[in-house]
Amino acid sequence: MAIKAREKNRIDVLQGTLDMLILQILQWGPRHGLDIANTIRTKSEDLLKIEAGTLYPALHRLEQQGGLAAEWKTSEKGQRAKYYRLTRAGKKQLLAEQSKWERLLKAIHLVMRPTEG
């Protein structure tokens, strides 16, 4: 039952925020795709689950746009995997997305707060 409830509480990632989340996670160092998906899930306390079907196109798109760079490395468990890291352009994009996101939050908050009187 607990699992079911959690599934139900899961939120679809808002259009356009996935890129920001990926960039945010990669701030602390290079990671591979599975790692990124797992990190987002644990950090959001299982509220956000990124499907591989959305993650990989997003990663490849960011790579094409130059926000991410990738190289093949061996993980601590001895598995070769494609590691993505933030480029200078990616960092800039992250900053821009963050401030946009904060303004959006503020705006939504203003609209949604209970009216006074």
Next chain:
Amino acid sequence: MRRLWNRFKTLLLRRRQEKELHDEIAAHLLMDTQDRIETGTNPDEARRAAQRDFGNVLRITEDTRTTWGWTTADQWFQDLRYGVRNLLKSPSFTVVSVLTLALGIGATTAIFSLVNGALLRPLPYPAPDRLAAVYSVNPSPTGGLWLVSPADFNDWRQQATNFQNLAAYRREGGGISIWLSERPETIPYARVTWNFFDTFGVPPLLGRGFEVNDDQASTTSLVLSHRLWQTRFGGDAAVLGRQIRTDRGSATIVGVMPPQFKFPDVDAWVPMGCCGEMTRRSTRYWQVVGRLRDGISLQAANGEMQSIAGRLAETYAKDNKNWTAQILPFDRALVRDVDRALRILMGAVVFVIVIACANVAGLTLVRSMSRRREAALRLALGANRWRLIRQLLIEGLLISVVGTATGLVLAKWSIGAFFSLLPRTAWTPLIRFRDVAQMDSGVFLFAALISALTAVILTLVPVWGSLKLGLAKSVRAAGNQTAARGEHRLYKLLVVGQFACAIVLLAGTGLLIQSFVRMLNVEHGYDPQGLIIMSLPQPAQNRQTFVDQALERIKAAPGVESAAVMSASRFGGISFPFNREDKPFPNGEVLVRYSSVTADYVRVLGSRLLAGRSFDESDSEQAAPVAIINEKLARQYFPDEDPVGRRIVLAYNNERIAREIVGVVADVRQDAPGEPVKPEILVHWKQLPWLYGALLIRTGGDPAYVQKAVQEAIWSVDRNLPPSTAETLEQVLTAQVATPRLYMILFGLFSAVALLLAVLGIYGLLAYIVSRRSNEMAIRVAVGARRQNILQLVIGEGIRLSATGIVVGLLGTIALTRLMRSLLFEVSPTDPATLVSVALLLLFVAWAACYIPARRAAKTDPITVLRHD
């Protein structure tokens, strides 16, 4: 090569990226499975869970791939490969289309390079639109533009206020001889006034141009062309100040011009010189060019020149009565003689490219109709319409690009061939454009435009057809053998158009051939066989003795039958004013051709004496002055009179000398056959020796051998003279008709291409119609039509189309050949015999082209055809 490499790299890269994605997903699944095993799930279950969690691998792979952003490029590449494969699959279509376009584009580009160089590209001087040529205009009804006399030029320059600079120049036909080693060499040169280079605004590359003092200086100054400086002086800057020996005395090199300045097609320039000449007003042989002041219009300058000329005509009524002046833009003046011809050639070549395009469009149309089934299938399977159009566009582009590339190679080659058809003499005005007819960026742009245009035509023709027919209809049409009427009409229109264009070209060719034949058969008035003209340089002193001695030895030289000296350095001469002594002309003196010749001239030439006597030894320096006139002059100025014994007054160097006419000779045609015979006066060399002259030699032997013998004879009198140049009269005559011959050859080539393409066009159409209508034919045969009926049916269709084209074309021809009048000789531009014969020729060729498909149709076996469906 580079493109191939890029394509290869893209393929490699693409493959690597695919593999990486595959590996990445595999690693993802593997790591996920491992993680799950570590948390205690059993391996099988873990693998399944990881796969379930990941989702549809194929779809994710596909989705990810789309982010690479290559798909559009990929599709283009795919279409390109498909297009190449498709074209290779129908090689006959591809080869015929490419060759057709290559012929059309090659011809058009070659002619355009010439037109571009000669007419369109601005002259390589600063502000070329400020340059103007000034001419004298003759009062007589034959009129026209004349060169300018030194005295007139001098007055113009002093009085005209609208010119920054007004300069005169004269390109000396014989060239200047310079001694750089033991043997002298002759180079083309011009005499110019000191401000000549300033007028063009082109400063010398090295040293200086001319100064006012150069005209008076005791030694001649000399400016070299860049080419001569490079080839004969090794590009050495130390040439400045160097003295060289010339046949005009010692000369000092004062400057070198930059490479782009060669005007008027010479390798050296010397100052006009000051003295003697400047007082001549009756002889007009200087070219005048001026640079207008800023803000002065051509009309204003023209008005001023005419009023100056008007004043001079009053002041110097003796020489200038009724003479006026005329200004032309310099660039127009330079191409005055070839402008019309080049435009006509360009027009002709436009017809060629139109026919070529129509032909390829027709081929494409047929091909697209037979590909309708394929298109319908692709549409039904979900291909989008744009993708289909793109496919056609790519195939069109492929053909036009390959066709254009081939055409450019053809053009490059044919420009070279074009100029090699022209002898390098003054008779062929086009030769001076050999340097400017280059494949420059303008020409490439032109070729690219034509290429793009043809690609669009190649695409639009089939698209137009398929857009008119809806999808469902085209699927049905594909299955069914009924012809699509709209497309047939388009195809028929193309064929009619081809025939209309072809007959215009053929008629033009026919007229030019007729003119040419008439030019070859023109009456010369003398016997050109075995005649040689050789230049005869004269020493600075004792010219008369030299000429007498040289002529004596030349006559004795082996192979020489007879010889004479004449004043013109080549055939033709210069004009001087003359008048009748007994009855002066009411409008004053008239300009006529004028040659000074030695006693044997008429006999050597093989001309006929019509009345009186020829010159003889009795006509010495001291004897009474005599003259011989030609028939034309006798007819024109002594109508119904016997001119022999009458006296005429000839102007020479401001003197007027009366001479008695002692004989009349038959007209001798000296100019190109297109020119009318001019009135001419001959005077005796002894009574009027000339500063320069040429030998006229009659021989029965080998011209090269005789030339050597004559040269030895000249050198035996004076060892220091530069070598003489020689031409046989036959060479001169060939050169005279070289330009008309070239026009005829070009027109002939264009018409041959046009004819071939028109024939291919009508053949293709009928073959197609026959194949589409095989059902109908079979039914006709089955219900009793005879072979003859079918044959008539098909040929009738072809003849109807070509006849329509021919009639339309003939109307166009009558309108257009009128523009060719200046290229024609003794042929009317609407010569009925020519028009009728080319129409019949075209009709016959059309009939032959129709016969083959018609025969195939007539052989239709009804059983096979009807069973086939």
